[in-house]
Structure formats: structure tokens, C-alpha cells
Amino acid sequence: MEAVLSRKEQIEKTATALFKTKGFSATSMRDLANELGIEAASIYSHIKSKEEILQRVCFRMAQEFFEAIDAAEAVDGSATERLQHAIAAHVRVLTKNTEASAVFLHEWRHLSEPFHGEFLALRDKYEARFRRIIRTGIDSGEFSVPDEKFAALTILSGLNWIHTWYKPEGKMKPEEIADNLSAMLLNGLTTDKLTLTESDSHLNTP
Amino acid sequence: MEAVLSRKEQIEKTATALFKTKGFSATSMRDLANELGIEAASIYSHIKSKEEILQRVCFRMAQEFFEAIDAAEAVDGSATERLQHAIAAHVRVLTKNTEASAVFLHEWRHLSEPFHGEFLALRDKYEARFRRIIRTGIDSGEFSVPDEKFAALTILSGLNWIHTWYKPEGKMKPEEIADNLSAMLLNGLTTDKLTLTESDSHLNTP
DNA sequence: TAAATTTGCTAACGAACGTTAGGTTGCTTA
């Protein structure tokens, strides 16, 4: 666990921050160099091209999201529980890498082929993983929803907005955000309502 | 209702499509000219600058969203009903202008001052309108939600993802999308659950 | 028919772009 970043990692980190705020195309190598306190040409001692930075960020984040959902799906339990785990895992990755997440979510279209295509394929696979959990929940009667793809996209969109307002120093911690999101989203899905008041809850057992 | 677009409107429409797919910065005036079948310099007979196009799109869409929520809020009824109207109105604007909406949602950061600041102020105002409806619902006991700002942002994020997958020729019509979204989102908000099965529903009356 | 407006052209501007070539410095390893 080296807290010391290599120069290449520093470049990647600084570039990620710039890509988030200005966008990939609007960020010049001279902007990046200026932020690092060196000349633009010097950056090429460490990287092959501007796009390489974007590629590394996009595919590293993709990997992180996949590892997170792998762990969530490994849990056995109801579809509800697995979805809660998937949501929590997704939120954890997002909040731990706010800037890289923003780049991952918005700047991938500046990837050239074949990276652009590969990225989209990964994205589809990830969405399918969420959709499958929802499908399971529909089949088991846990969820009642008109369209599973629609549900998956709405859930993911709710999650993917977090990076625009989340601040590590803010009052809401990642786990809290995940719980609140799960509550908001799942109670819109579950047939068996979890938010009944205590005076009503006994009515739910039979 | 002139179906014939002025040259300026044609330019704006073509530019909007390009801004959506390639992004504002990655779209050159020569790209735009090429799409229109003219020379880049010729565009300047109709517009003052590249950014002017972005400004017009962003602020026109802002106006459309405000007019939509004005109408939704004018309806008297429960907070639930007003929120449903607001959602439906938002979806209607989004689906009627998919490309302009995408630009509105993602490219505004390329506005220069003072437009950038003005735009953000409008955006905050719009969010506050949603938040106020939710606040009313919390006060009336219709909604039960941990944080009203959090709820508003999650709802809006669910709505604002539509432009990425909505196709006018697709099977889901705008009103249907709005209904599904309302169902998904509101059932996560309402204390009084609407999706109880018929065999259970009588249990809820006392 | 004359004037005004719309629409487009060619040529070119200075600035900014991503990137390469070639060289220097200083630290680390054999």
C-alpha cells in the first residue's frame, strides 16, 4: 500500500480531475501540464497519448464495478437482499472514486475504436447483471414492476447521479446513501411492503 | 406553426444533434458545416459564435422545463398528484426534445460567464420546485422520506436518464413512461401503499 | 425596377492543439 503515487499515477489523477470538470475534449495537454507544474511535452515521458489516460480510467473503473457486483451476487439470499447488496456495492465504488466515476460515466464516448465498442459491451453486461437480479425478484414474486429493463435503468440512473452532489466531507456517509437509496427504490419495487407502520405489521404475516 | 425551418433553426438543430453525440468541445464548426453541406465560414452569416448556439439550446430548454412545471403546480390536488403531474410534464419535455435535452443536461458547463452562472441558478430553482412539492407531501403525511433534497435529486436523476434510451419509435410512449416512473418512484415514497394485492387490501382500511 | 436581405463563397488570420525529436540533469543500481 504505497501512499506515494508514481508520476504516472499523479498524471492520471490530475487528468481525471480535469476531465471531470472540463470534459476530455476541453482539457488540453497544456492544461494538464500546467496543473502538474511541468511542460506539456514532459508528460509523454510517462504516457503514450492523451487518450491512453482516458482508457485507463474508464477500464479501471469498469473493473471495479464488476468486482463489486461479483461480490454482491455471491451472497445468497432473496433477490431483495442481493439487489440491496448490489446497490450498496455500486454506491461504494462511486463514492470512493467520485472523479473517476464521473469520467467513467460521461467521457467514454471519446474513446476511439476498438475501445469505444469494448466499453459499451462491458456497460451492457453490467446492466444485464442488475436486470437479472430484478428478473429473479419478479419470478419469485418479490418485485412487481412493468418492465425489468426499465426498472434496471431507472435504478442505475438514480445511483449514477450521486457523483454530482456527493462530498466525502458531507453529512451523508456512503453506507447511509446506499440505505436511503435502497429504501427509496426498493419500496417502489417490493410487493411485500416493508414500510408498514408497527401497528399494521402483524397484518402482514399470514 | 411553420414546418419550414429558417436557416438559423436548421443550424441549431443540426448542431444540437452533433453536440449530443460528440459533445460541444469535440464538435468543430467544420463538422457542423459539413453536415449542413456548406462552408464553416458561411455559418457566421446566421450566428455570432459557436457558443451562441449552445446558449440558445440551453436556455430554451430551461424555459420549456419551467413552463411545464408551472402548469403542473397550478393543478390543485394532493402532493402526490402534483408530483405525478410534475413528473409527467418533465418526461413530456424530455421526450419531445431528446437531443436538446441531452445538450441541456450535459453540455452547459461549456457556457462562459455570465451564462454559466445564470444557468446553474435556473437549475437550482427548478430543483427547488420539485423539492417543495416533496416537502408539502412530507408535511401532509403523504410521503415518508429521510431527506427531501436527496429524494428530489434521486427522482430527477431517474427522469434525466430517459434521453439515453428513449426512441420515439419505441414501444413505450411518453405518457406510459411517465406512468411507470411515477409508479416506481412514488410507491417508494407513499406511506399509504397503493400496490397491495387485493386479498390484502382490506387490511389497510382500519 | 431598385433596394435590401439572405445565403453562400474563397482566402486567410492567429491561436491552440497533440505530439515528436533530441538533449540535459540527477538519482539509483551494478
Add this chain to the structure above:
DNA sequence: TAAGCAACCTAACGTTCGTTAGCAAATTTA
């Protein structure tokens, strides 16, 4: 101590960028 490497420099490359100037043709308006 010599070799190797990491890090950065200056200078410059060819290209693309948004935009302006000045002019010409066509269409619309008076």
C-alpha cells in the same frame, strides 16, 4: 565509478481550431 533510468527541458512539427474580411449571387421586399 560507470551504466541505466526517470524526469523534465526547449524547440518545433503539422494540423485543426474559431473566426473575420471581402465579395458574389439569389431572393425578397418596397
